Amino acid sequence: xxxLLVLTILVLSAAASAxxxxxxxxxxQIRSLxxxxxxxxxxxxxxxxxxxxxxxxxxxxxxxxxGIQAMNFAMAFFYSGTxxxxxxxTIHFAFWVLTKKPRFADNHHLTADIDGRILDLGMxxxxxxPNQNLEYLNFEIKRTDLxxxxxxxxxxxxxxxxxxxxxxxxxxxxxxxIQVAV
Numbered sequence: 001x002x003x004l005l006v007l008t009i010l011v012l013s014a015a016a017s018a019x020x021x022x023x024x025x026x027x028x029q030i031r032s033l034x035x036x037x038x039x040x041x042x043x044x045x046x047x048x049x050x051x052x053x054x055x056x057x058x059x060x061x062x063x064x065x066x067g068i069q070a071m072n073f074a075m076a077f078f079y080s081g082t083x084x085x086x087x088x089x090t091i092h093f094a095f096w097v098l099t100k101k102p103r104f105a106d107n108h109h110l111t112a113d114i115d116g117r118i119l120d121l122g123m124x125x126x127x128x129x130p131n132q133n134l135e136y137l138n139f140e141i142k143r144t145d146l147x148x149x150x151x152x153x154x155x156x157x158x159x160x161x162x163x164x165x166x167x168x169x170x171x172x173x174x175x176x177x178i179q180v181a182v
Contacts, residue, residue, distance in 0.1 A: 110137070
């Protein structure tokens with residue numbers, strides 16, 4: 001019984017250490033994924049690394065239908081030090097909305113239609129900067145939910161009363177962030 005316990009601990013320790021990736025390894029991985037707009041930044045003062053990705057805009061037709069000028073999203077996660085020791089459970093996911101008139105202040109619930117299957121992603125933490133014509137809709141989305149989203153062929157985000165069809169580049173970006181995170 002002791003041997004089984006020791007073997008289990010060794011296997012789990014090996015698995016955990018195999019998942020650790022240094023910032024240099026992550027930088028190489030980002031370059032190898034061939035996806036634009038993913039950055040890795042290490043802040044020495046706080047000893048924190050940030051991985052961030054910013055998408056292209058959703059289509060003009062979706063933006064026009066919502067009465068906004070443009071919308072994209074950004075994703076980020078943080079970790080201490082210069083190596084990712086464990087996968088993040090959640091990833092910060094924020095929609096950045098350029099609009100002369102706020103559209104999401106009253107209704108900022110998010111779902112994703114993934115090939116006909118609806119995934120409820122909850123309510124945003126809402127912020128607006130009216131003097132800059134910006135709205136921010138901030139979510140903490142489970143990494144596993146983002147994996148499901150990135151594996152879909154047709155994804156439509158429903159934010160408030162409006163729909164935004166994802167582009168293939170946006171899905172590729174989500175998938176790349178997930179690959180970096182694991």
